[in-house]
Amino acid sequence: MAKFKRNLLISIFNSYASQSGHKLTFSDTLSGVGATGIRLANESNYVQKIYFNDANVNASELLQESINYNCLDSSTEVSINEANKFLSNFTNRDTRFDFIDLDPFGSPIQYIDSAVRALKINGVISLTATDGAVLCGVYPKVCLRKYGSISLNTEYFNETALRILLFSLASISSHYELGIKPLFCHTDKHYIQAYVQITDSISDTEGKIGFLGHCFTCQNRVVSELPVLSCNLCSSDNKIAGPIWTGNIFDKSFLNIAINNTDDSNLLKLYENALLESSLPPLYYVTDNISQNLKISSFPVETILSRLKENNFLSSKTVLHSTGFRTDANIEEINSLLSKTSTSNI
Ligand SMILES: C[S@@+](CC[C@H](N)C(=O)[O-])C[C@H]1O[C@@H](n2cnc3c(N)ncnc32)[C@H](O)[C@@H]1O
Incomplete structure (x- = not known):
């Protein structure tokens, strides 16, 4: 360290x-x-x-x-x-x-x-x-x-x-x-x-x-x-x-x-x-917490990044957290993108 x-x-x-x-x-x-x-x-x-x-x-x-x-x-x-x-x-x-x-x-x-x-x-x-x-x-x-x-x-x-x-x-x-x-x-x-x-x-x-x-x-x-x-x-x-x-x-x-x-x-x-994250909005999200709140299986951060990009949102991993990501989508939009995807696909 x-x-x-x-x-x-x-x-x-x-x-x-x-x-x-x-x-x-x-x-x-x-x-x-x-x-x-x-x-x-x-x-x-x-x-x-x-x-x-x-x-x-x-x-x-x-x-x-x-x-x-x-x-x-x-x-x-x-x-x-x-x-x-x-x-x-x-x-x-x-x-x-x-x-x-x-x-x-x-x-x-x-x-x-x-x-x-x-x-x-x-x-x-x-x-x-x-x-x-x-x-x-x-x-x-x-x-x-x-x-x-x-x-x-x-x-x-x-x-x-x-x-x-x-x-x-x-x-x-x-x-x-x-x-x-x-x-x-x-x-x-x-x-x-x-x-x-x-x-x-x-x-x-x-x-x-x-x-x-x-x-x-x-x-x-x-x-x-x-x-x-x-x-x-x-x-x-x-x-x-x-x-x-x-x-x-x-x-x-x-x-x-x-x-x-x-x-x-x-x-x-x-x-x-x-x-990659330098021009994205403050306050990153953590995938594990989102999956827990939505009661779906945990998913790799790449999954949400590609969903966000497909839907024209900006997104990137963050160096501040191993399973964190930044985006200009709000939590409702993030949840909706993930809910549309069946858990098995995640
Ligand atoms: C975390 S250590 C520094 C480690 C060092 N920079 C390194 O890379 O190994 C903090 C140091 O601050 C010194 N120190 C604490 N309070 C101080 C003060 N008010 N003025 C000067 N030195 C102080 C301590 O003696 C200690 O050696």
């Missing part, structure tokens, strides 16, 4: 750097023993300098040993500091970072403001959150307190979590009239992760903050600028979550660059699948 996460970070860093055409500075802000930064220094041709930081003295001692062992002294700098204090030392225009990694235990929220101020315009922040229960809707009140947004436990829980994290980043960035552009997002059983460019254009964020309404009676879902309180299909009360980021969570042109820049087959597959 950690290995894949680091492979992904290195790939995203290289793709972003290849676009900018020069070597970049990287802040390994909560570096631990430096496994991510050391790998990046060894494996990327685009590193100008890596700045390691951790509050833990013991971790920093082990990190220094790794730096010596790998002969990376000239391209690295190590500090032992509280992360916000560390980042605050880099807020001058000429010292800001190109790429900042925030990889804490739990929530990254308390470091975001400092990171935004220590990042160059159009630089990238990599955000990891491991407080999944908060963001995914188990503790909505804690989520409201920490992230300023109410979470909701639905079948697309990890997408809501990502969109809440992105909302918080967009909200903090907008204090400085900065916009956000998510490049790539990824989740795992243990973490939620977003790679986001911070732009000098607040219009990148405008119109992309809203709410989601979920109907637990018919499983209809809606994303809107203001909360929609009742289901437009069955008139039951919607449960509301948000504010959330309602814009794209994958950037098409960045994905094309990432695809051209990787020879790792797992990453290639991930990027190619993300590209």
Whole structure:
């Protein structure tokens, strides 16, 4: 898991750097023993300098040993500091970072403001959150307190979590009239992760903050600028979550660059699948839940994708769930397509 996460970070860093055409500075802000930064220094041709930081003295001692062992002294700098204090030392225009990694235990929220101020315009922040229960809707009140947004436990829980994290980043960035552009997002059983460019254009964020309404009676879902309180299909009360980021969570042109820049087959597959879903609506569906609700046998995701395409709906798998899919059809239309097909045909 950690290995894949680091492979992904290195790939995203290289793709972003290849676009900018020069070597970049990287802040390994909560570096631990430096496994991510050391790998990046060894494996990327685009590193100008890596700045390691951790509050833990013991971790920093082990990190220094790794730096010596790998002969990376000239391209690295190590500090032992509280992360916000560390980042605050880099807020001058000429010292800001190109790429900042925030990889804490739990929530990254308390470091975001400092990171935004220590990042160059159009630089990238990599955000990891491991407080999944908060963001995914188990503790909505804690989520409201920490992230300023109410979470909701639905079948697309990890997408809501990502969109809440992105909302918080967009909200903090907008204090400085900065916009956000998510490049790539990824989740795992243990973490939620977003790679986001911070732009000098607040219009990148405008119109992309809203709410989601979920109907637990018919499983209809809606994303809107203001909360929609009742289901437009069955008139039951919607449960509301948000504010959330309602814009794209994958950037098409960045994905094309990432695809051209990787020879790792797992990453290639991930990027190619993300590209397919990048312009489809938010909030994916899960086939297993649909078959359960309709009391039909479970069916492969390809079955519903082809039914949807035959009926002129947009559709794609999602990288956020192994049996999930996105479509512009609503739940009534999806159910109707599946009900028309006898269970044996599925
Ligand atoms: C999840 S680990 C980092 C893992 C590392 N990025 C890697 O790839 O292996 C989180 C680290 O944050 C450090 N930490 C926690 N709170 C901190 C703070 N306020 N300032 C600086 N470091 C902190 C911990 O000592 C720990 O090493």
